[in-house]
Amino acid sequence: MAELIFFIVFAIGAIAGSLGVLLARNPINSAISLVVGFFFLAGIYVLLNASFMGMIQVLVYAGAIMVLFIFVLMLLNFRDDEIVDAKIGFHQLVAVLMGVAMLVLLVQTIFSTNFVGSSLVAESVPQGFGEVAGIGTALMTTFVLPFEMAAVLLLTGIVSAVVIAKKRV
């Protein structure tokens, strides 16, 4: 019961935060709305016994990536008359209709799926599921190759971002 209440609150918060990105006129408002949405999404992760991923979502996604977005928005320094205004036209209507159609398709697929093994899976997860120790062990034993490749990818990303953003190479 408590899980249901928390889920509804966090779900409404996440959806509202995401809709705020769409509907806000000023891009800074979009960024702040997305940060709020990510916090609610991290709450949902904790509901799903994914406490480590919830922490990573707040630290990395809301705390580093969105801060980077806000840095760049402040760097570009829009004046009030430079903010691009939304157009309401035929293309926008088609986009909304396509979004609604995709949502209907996805929801119909979800509700017509018989999730295999749902009667075999016990209700409570094993002790320490989704906590730091379990994920750390998995990352260092079964998934050590993706882990190291992610490190190389991040190094490549850092070097590329510096090279691309330089004024004179």
Place this chain on the structure above:
Amino acid sequence: MLSVPISWYLVLSAILFVIGTSGVLLRRNLIVMFMCVEIMLSAVNLSFIAFSRHYHDLTGHIFAFMVIAVAAAEAGIGLALIINVFRHRQNIDADQMNLIKG
């Protein structure tokens, strides 16, 4: 029985994904379009973690972790590209980036 079945989490993931897709299609500001791509990635992360809890398998968490790492690298490079575009064009309106149009 779980009080919140997994299909509800997946429907939430679908809603967030569709919001992100509509944002990429509707908005013209390049940075806001990029933020909507991040919304889509977060929605997929939620789906991974919901399935991971459903099947008691930590693989979903590892996938979501890698998605976040890739999103971080992609955000850095994408924003560097957007800064470059702004330096040349002085605006980041996607509708005006049509030099490739025939």
